[in-house]
Amino acid sequence: MKIETIPQEGYEKVVKCEDPESGLRAVIAVHSTALGPALGGLRMWPYGSWDDAIFDVLRLSKGMTYKSAVADTGLGGGKSVIIGNSKTEKSEALFRAMGRFIDSLGGTYITAEDVGTCVEDMVHVRKETKFCTGLPLELGSSGDPSPWTALGTFLGIKACLEEVYGSADFADRTVAIQGCGHVGAFLADLLHEQGAKMIFADITPERAQELADRTGGIVGDPATILEAECDVLAPCALGAVVNDETLPNFRSKIIAGAANNVLLREEHGQRLKEAGILYAPDYVINAGGIINVSIEVEGDYDEARSRAKVENIYNALQQIFKISRTEDIPTSEAANRLAQERLNQPARS
Ligand code: NAD
Secondary structure: EEEEEEOOOOOOOOEEEEEOOOOOOEEEEEEOOOOEEEEEOOEEEEOOOHHHHHHHHHHHHHHHHHHHHHHHHEEEEEEEEOOOOOOOOHHHHHHHHHHHHHHOOOOOEEEOOOOOOHHHHHHHOOOOOOEEEOHHHHOOOOOOOHHHHHHHHHHHHHHHHHHHHHOOOOHOOEEEEOOHHHHHHHHHHHHHHHHOOHHHHHHHHHHHHHHHHHHEEEEOOOOOHHHHHOOOOEOOOOOOOOOOHHHHHOOEEEOOOOOOOOOOOHHHHHHHHHHHOEEEOHHEEEEEEEHHHHHHHHHOOHHHHHHHHHHHHHHHHHHHHHHHHHOOOHHHHHHHHHHHHHHOOOOOO
């Protein structure tokens, strides 16, 4: 096993990990532990080079710091990536080697599932380190994060409706949901309970159809869902949906969904503001899952505590909208400011 520290300005620790026996090539980035241990998922992706992997893990780990800071999870930000194909190159030895590297950081980094990894992989990691979450329920896990992410997203949409229309009467509103997977489905149920009308689109049309049947909604075309006539556009599939091409075509006054990295570039936050579209910053509105995991990390997982904390997403967004209004800055920038302010405060004991 070989571990090498890569000095990186603005990051507490970045390590390159190699284990020739299992074939593991990984990078762990601890961006900040100012507010607590750095928690963030383990991604497995066929990066073309070490540089690509490092670029990604740096970006993702910093994002986790901001997300946890605004969500007040008492956690810092980190992330790890394995270079490899998650369909063909997984093995128990690979994830156990990863577990040993994580363990060697002494708890400054805590891992979880991410793109390309699953509960089974975490079970192997857990054999080598206790600094691992996202385990099966019977091993003390907090379970599937998606319903919590959906709850936070729902409350975020409520905050947006109040900001734009002065009321969150869902019965008068239409929400277009792009992506009918885990989060999209739970979100649809919450919106349906409140009487919202919905348009669903998914590249797997049966998923959209199933939700439409269940909630009395309609199925839209995934190619044009971003242009749908609606009050709220909820991206729950991919990132980068707000870009130069899509921007002129939005017809909703609100963009609020669970997807990560909704803005292609930071400047698109300003462009949304200029277009009069209220944007719920992605890492704020989709923090329900990480909040739930943070309750697991605190120990003695308690669902009621988790719910109360996820409900704070509503307040966090209200605060961000207020900063955006008073400072005349995009909501994306207001969220970063709030995160930075929290990072500058002393950590909870
Ligand atoms: P998922 O894979 O279960 O669902 C995504 C759905 O989007 C799939 O049904 C897929 O077919 C569909 N899709 C993909 N490309 C599409 C396109 N171009 N148009 C329409 N549909 C498309 O994922 P999920 O867990 O529901 O997560 C959804 C989004 O929320 C992702 O961006 C994820 O990173 C983000 N997110 C999820 C969580 C969580 O708790 N699951 C937490 C934070 C952020």
